[in-house]
Amino acid sequence: MQYLSDPIVQFVFLVAMLTVAHSALPRHKAVRFAVDVAFFATLTAVLLANGVAPYSAVVNASDLWHRLFYGLAKTIWWLGGAMMLVSCIRLFLIFERRPREARFVQDLIAGIIYVGAVLSVVAYVFSVPVGTLIATSGAFAIVLGFALQSSLSDVFSGIALNLGRPYRVGHWIILENGVQGRVIETNWRATHLSNAANDLVVIPNSALAKSQLVNLNSPDETHGITLSIRLAPTRPPAAMAQLLDTVMLASNHILRAPAPTVSIVNLSKEAIEFELAFRLGSISETLTAKNEIYDLVFRHAQAAGISLASDNTLVAPSLLQLATASEAPPETSSQLIKTLPLFLALTEKERETLSNAAVRRTYAKSAEILSQGERSSALMLVESGVVMVVRQEDGGDIELNRLSPGDFFGERGLLIGAEEPGRIVALTPVVTRQIGRDQLCEILRDRPALAEDIGLTLADRLEQERRLQGVGDMHAQHAQTLANRIRHLFQLPHSATA
Incomplete structure (x- = not known):
């Protein structure tokens, strides 16, 4: 019991308890704060009970060991107080939805607190006049500041940019000097951009802070x-x-x-x-x-x-x-047919035959040209206007595509007897040129091998449409399978490889 009244034993016991608490208890900000407050309050009570004022440079001790102990205890007291304040900052200083800025401000205030604690230790433990120390180090700081002027400017500009957050990683920015790129990294000294040529552009923060910039991703992604x-x-x-x-x-x-x-x-x-x-x-x-x-x-x-x-x-x-x-009449059906990948293998005479057989049809705005699930009996080429493909699914409409002059639709019903994936609607007054089954059958009977070329083109288009609809686990039918279906519908002879 005599040893328990010794302040050295009490101090060693407190430090041991603090070490055990920090290592054994969960790493939670509230728990850490409570432990630091309890340690600081207990240590304050122990020092004051033994006549030691941590905030005073005077030490009343007769022997060397107690003088050293009180000096160490006062140092621990100041550092413990700093730890308690820092724990409080970590717990209560929070910026909602801006964790990076909150962490930066917490680190900045924590650094100031620890610097103050160190200066207090110098003043109240070692009895060194802090004012004289600051004045002496001031001249050295001025010389060092001039030597590191550029780097310090970048650092403080980085602090301002991190607090202001005019951009973040992933944003595209354009500077007033024409430099532009996507932000891939920001640090205390510089900001790294990746430009359109995929080259790395490093811009010092001091130059960036003074430059007028345009953030192409703010206030939203549009x-x-x-x-x-x-x-x-x-x-x-x-x-x-x-x-x-x-x-x-x-x-x-x-x-x-x-x-x-x-x-x-x-x-x-x-x-x-x-x-x-x-x-x-x-x-x-x-x-x-x-x-x-x-x-x-x-x-x-x-x-x-x-x-x-x-x-x-x-x-x-x-x-x-x-x-x-x-x-003047708009683009003729012959010119339209020349642009279609379905008929790239046709000769000029065959295209002319199809063009002469094409029938001109007009549709008013909002008119339904084909219904969802309908099997078209003709290939329809858009001559003018805009056509929209809309699929009804789960009680709502999903837009699949918009077609313009030079585009076509209805090919799946004509060529393979498949249903339309959606409703075909005229967004504007629309003019189409329609090629019927009989006209196409005449061309295919003269050139049965054309079925393979059309099957390949149609397979590519079906695969592209499924990708646009976001169906990743479905594959378009094989070109040879489509070619066989075309032969069957048009009653064409099968090739030797079919």
Whole structure:
């Protein structure tokens, strides 16, 4: 019992209990905080009970061992207090949904607390004037600061960027000097970007903090695009703007909300310039969407008999030219057939035969051309307008595709007797050219081997459609199987390899 009254024994016992508690108890912030508070309060009571004020440089001890013990105990007291405050910071200083910023602020405050504790130990344990120490180290800090000015600027800029968070890893940013790329890493000194050429771009944080930047992924993942289109002034601007509205309606990539817009930005005798503005679901779709829009502009303009503007146009078209252009028939069925991959193997004469047999059909806006599950008896080529394929599933409609001039549908019913995967609806007034079974049968009877080519093309298209619908575990039918079905439906002789 005599040993228990000795402050050295009490101190050693407290330190041992703290060590056991930190190693045995679960690593939870609340538990750690409670242990640190209990240790600090008990140690404070032990020191004060023995006449030792931890916040005073005076030590009343007769022998060397007790003087050393009190110095060590006061040091532990200051560090224990710092640990208690840091535990409190870790427990209560939290930024919801911003864990990285919260961790940074916690580390910064913890560092300040520990520096203060060390200075207090220097002042109250070793009796060294802190003011003199700071003044002496100040000159050295100034010299070191000048030597590390650039690095310190990067570090403090990194701190500001981490707190402000104008971007994060994975975002695409563009700087005012034209440098752009996707953020792949941020640290205290620099930010690493991966540009469009997949090259690494390292930008010092100090330069980044001073630069004006555009975050292409903020405030959300959608991304706006504007395209400039110039058309020859052969129609009234309003009619051309309506054509470009149809182009936007035909796209499979742009978002429907907010609605895309078409605006006239310039009008001259050489060209009418339009600006198309639309939104994408992600910046990664930019290239695909631009290519699609340019392709659709060309196809719809060609189908409507409108030419793209030429910078070499010097004379404005006359009223007679305008009238002639407005009355000019759209793309013929012969030109449409030439663009179809189904008939790439046909000769010019065979294409001409199909083109002469093609029947022109018109459909009003919102008209249903084919029903879901219907077996089409003709191959339908889109001459003008926009067609939408909609599948009814689980009580709702799922859009599968949008078709424009040069596209076709109904081939599965005509060629293999399969049902349509969805309802075919006219989004705008639509003109089609239809090739019936009898006309196609005449070509196939003259060239039975054409069934293999059509089967291969149709197999590729069916596989592509299933991928677009997100059906990953289904495979399109084999081309040879489709070729055999085509022969059976058209009563063609089977080849030796079939």
